[in-house]
Amino acid sequence: MPSYEISRDQIAQFQRDGYLLLKNALPDAQLAAWRRHAEALEQRALSEHRQQHYCNDYCVVEDPVGPRLMRFDNLFGYHPQACTELLGCPAMLAVARQLCGLGCVPLQMDLLYKHQHPHPVINWHQGAQHDRQHPYLNVGVYLDDAPAGDGCLRYVPGTQHGLEPIQTLSEQHGWEVPGVVEQPAQAGDILIQDMMILHGSQPKRSDGTRRTLYIELRPLEAILTSGAQSEQWAQLRKQWMAQVLSVVDAAEVPSVWQHYYGSPEADLEALVTKMMALKEPPLPAVWATHPVDHPDYPVPADLR
Structure with a gap:
């Protein structure tokens, strides 16, 4: 029996x-x-930024206070064992098992850094648009606290079913879109979101850095039918999941999962080499099409 279960009420809420x-x-x-x-x-x-050595796996922005790291992508290429162990922890397996289903594979694992204002604000947007025939999840693993009122995530519940008029909503309401909910989190929490929900986050007011791991999960069939990435890219993700299942307790996943994913075809190091050599972009997010002129958005008036 799995050691971590998401309740029926939690699934219904999601x-x-x-x-x-x-x-x-x-x-x-x-x-x-x-x-x-x-x-x-x-x-x-x-x-590396100071030495003018640039890498596509991370983004350093020149904030008014100096260079600061905004994100570091493709973490499997830098800490493959830790990534595999994270995907295999009981709660992440429960997310894969109960919210994504058989065929679930990790697409990306990236690390986002949010610094004190001034630092880029995450405007209202909706993640990868898709046909919604299969789940598509973005899972945030919090390494630091994200308290209410300090730039934590803001959601508009129920907006995951289709494309919202982001430009109009932003211009008319700023951060106070009707129905908006602020979602604080603490270090060690895991926050799962439907990729298409309307979300964003205000500036971080406190000092220090907030780090959040983001993992995209999607069934293999959905990747293959979408045509957004190649079959080879998708099959490498299936092998990544096979690596995860090869090191977890069999009680954590149904027996059919072991049969579906099979045994790893190569060791983890060889797999990572192939994945790093074959990088393909994810489905893009959707944002407002033009800059928004609003007194409290995207930067609130008291921070301008």
Whole structure:
């Protein structure tokens, strides 16, 4: 029997609202390890930036206070074992098993850094538009606290079913779109969102850096039928999931999963080499088409 289960009420909430918070779901040892990895990756990116050595796997922005790391992508190429262990922790397996279903594979695993204002604000947007025939999840694993009123995620529940008029909503309402909910989180929490829900986050007011791991999950069949990525790219993700299942307790997943994914065809290092050599872009998010002129959006008036 799996050691972590998402309740029926939680599943119903996710299906209704488009997001779900799992409190204290990341094991303490993994939280501590990923905080160390996040610090090392940040120092690496900033050091290379100072030396004018640039890499497509990370983005350093020139904030008014100096260069700051905004994101570090393709984490499997830098910490493959830690990524595999994270995907295999009981809560992540429950997300895969109960919210994504058989055929679930990880598409990406990236790390986002949010610094104190001034730093780029995450405007209202909706993630990858798709036909909604299969689940498409974005899972946030919090390495630091994201308290209410300090730039935590804001959602508009129920907006995951189709494209919203983001330009009009932003111009008319700024951050106070009707029905908006602010969703705080703490280090160790896991926040799952439907890729298409309307969401964004205001500036971070407190000092320090907030780090959040983001993992995209989608059934293999959905990737193959969408044509957004190649079959080879998709099959490498299936192999990534096979690596995960090869090191977890068999009780954590149904027996049919072991049969579906099979045994890893190569060791983890060889797989990572292939994945890093074959990078294909994800489905893009949808944003407002023009800059928005609003007194409190995207930067609130008291921070301007």
